[in-house]
Amino acid sequence: MCASALPLCLLLWTVVSRAQVKVNAPSSLIAEAGYPLTFGCNITTSAGETVRQVRWLNSQNTVVLAYEQSVPLRISRQDPGVQLFVHFNNASYMTIKKVQPEDEGCYSCVFDIFPTGSQKGKTCITVTGKVHLEGNKTAISGKPVTLSCLYSFPEKVQQVLWRKTAEQGDTTKVASYAKRGHHNIQQPFRGRVSLSRTLDDSQLTIQPVRTEDEACYTCEFHTFPDGTRSATACLSVYVLPKPEVTYVTSPSGVTEANCTAQSRPAAQITWNVGGDNRTLGPPISSEYDQGDGTTIVTSTLSFQSGLLSDMLVKCIVRHRGLEKPLSVSLYTDMGPAMVILLSVCGVAAVLLLCLCVCLCKCFVCTDD
Ligand SMILES: *[C@@H]1O[C@H](CO)[C@@H](O)[C@H](O)[C@H]1NC(C)=O
Ligand SMILES: *[C@@H]1O[C@H](CO)[C@@H](O)[C@H](O)[C@H]1NC(C)=O
Ligand SMILES: *[C@@H]1O[C@H](CO)[C@@H](O)[C@H](O)[C@H]1NC(C)=O
Ligand SMILES: *[C@@H]1O[C@H](CO)[C@@H](O)[C@H](O)[C@H]1NC(C)=O
Ligand SMILES: *[C@@H]1O[C@H](CO)[C@@H](O)[C@H](O)[C@H]1NC(C)=O
Numbered sequence: 001m002c003a004s005a006l007p008l009c010l011l012l013w014t015v016v017s018r019a020q021v022k023v024n025a026p027s028s029l030i031a032e033a034g035y036p037l038t039f040g041c042n043i044t045t046s047a048g049e050t051v052r053q054v055r056w057l058n059s060q061n062t063v064v065l066a067y068e069q070s071v072p073l074r075i076s077r078q079d080p081g082v083q084l085f086v087h088f089n090n091a092s093y094m095t096i097k098k099v100q101p102e103d104e105g106c107y108s109c110v111f112d113i114f115p116t117g118s119q120k121g122k123t124c125i126t127v128t129g130k131v132h133l134e135g136n137k138t139a140i141s142g143k144p145v146t147l148s149c150l151y152s153f154p155e156k157v158q159q160v161l162w163r164k165t166a167e168q169g170d171t172t173k174v175a176s177y178a179k180r181g182h183h184n185i186q187q188p189f190r191g192r193v194s195l196s197r198t199l200d201d202s203q204l205t206i207q208p209v210r211t212e213d214e215a216c217y218t219c220e221f222h223t224f225p226d227g228t229r230s231a232t233a234c235l236s237v238y239v240l241p242k243p244e245v246t247y248v249t250s251p252s253g254v255t256e257a258n259c260t261a262q263s264r265p266a267a268q269i270t271w272n273v274g275g276d277n278r279t280l281g282p283p284i285s286s287e288y289d290q291g292d293g294t295t296i297v298t299s300t301l302s303f304q305s306g307l308l309s310d311m312l313v314k315c316i317v318r319h320r321g322l323e324k325p326l327s328v329s330l331y332t333d334m335g336p337a338m339v340i341l342l343s344v345c346g347v348a349a350v351l352l353l354c355l356c357v358c359l360c361k362c363f364v365c366t367d368d
Helices: 002-022 305-310 335-367
Strands: 028-032 037-043 050-057 063-068 074-078 082-088 091-096 105-114 117-128 131-133 137-140 145-151 157-165 171-178 183-185 193-195 201-206 215-223 227-238 244-249 254-263 268-272 284-289 295-304 314-318 326-329
Touching (some): 028 037, 037 082, 050 091, 063 082, 145 215, 157 201, 254 268, 254 314
Parallel strands (some): 028 117
Antiparallel strands (some): 050 105
């Protein structure tokens, strides 16, 4: 009896062992919640074998996708959350459109082969969450700034906590919001810092931004059961320059002009004299660190006073926080000339009005 069963056993064994090597699929994958995931299986078929149908099963052994390898392809079953990514005679790739926590588990691809039967491959998927924080940011002093951080598994979040790490390395808590509605802003930040009452997209707003807010900020999601997940981004705070020019002309006919800009970081000052050769040497620059994190840059240019009347001299200020360089002409204090011009115009207008009245009166007289 045993002897007669032996060939059958051998046959079965070869079929089984061949089955084990036939389908090629990754054994495990890590997927990020909220994002699509594509995975597939390969099969090596022997001559005379044809794949008639391919089925994809989820961890509950429910068919989520099935199709017949006919031309055209006939999809007999497709769950809304999945789609066939690509298929060949010997391969099938499926996409989970948006991975959800409940998609975790082992998926099987089943190739129904004629005439040998079914072959199966298995891939186990672990779903994780990830923290998304925009990269480093710059803010303009006095303006508001919002740092936005999200975790792709909001339903697992118990608490979100923001920390600030100053350049010197000391870390302080800034604000937190917990699932049960507990909302807290630490004392030194109260009034200027606000935190959204959300666990999916946490937004920390600083308004108005001050130079001391320049630091790295970490958003920490305390999740269950994934543990603590965090991300860090750094904030640079700029103070934009408001350049000013002043000048004095000596009796000897030399003008000394200063262009001054206070900013953070230090501005870069150059002069534009339209290529004129009446300047007396290159400009001299000096920087003074103010205690408040800003720097005052002064550039001094000396030139022959004749250059002044040509309206050529301009101070050009460049700063990382500015889209375009600022240009200040030395003729910003053209006051007296403008006053004279305006007075002349005003007098002319009054005279014209008088003339009109006179003429009108004359006509009225003639009418009478
Ligand atoms: C399918 O086979 C190709 C090579 O034949 C291989 O590069 C690919 O990784 C395989 N895909 C899977 C899902 O096993
Ligand atoms: C799948 O079939 C193509 C030809 O149709 C072949 O080039 C390829 O090597 C096959 N891949 C596997 C894994 O059998
Ligand atoms: C962000 O800024 C920090 C400190 O200024 C720096 O170490 C880090 O490399 C920056 N990251 C990016 C992505 O630029
Ligand atoms: C220009 O600045 C220097 C010092 O930075 C100062 O001594 C000088 O009086 C200034 N000149 C004018 C015209 O403001
Ligand atoms: C400056 O330029 C003028 C013409 O624009 C020229 O006549 C004069 O010689 C130049 N002076 C010097 C010192 O190069």
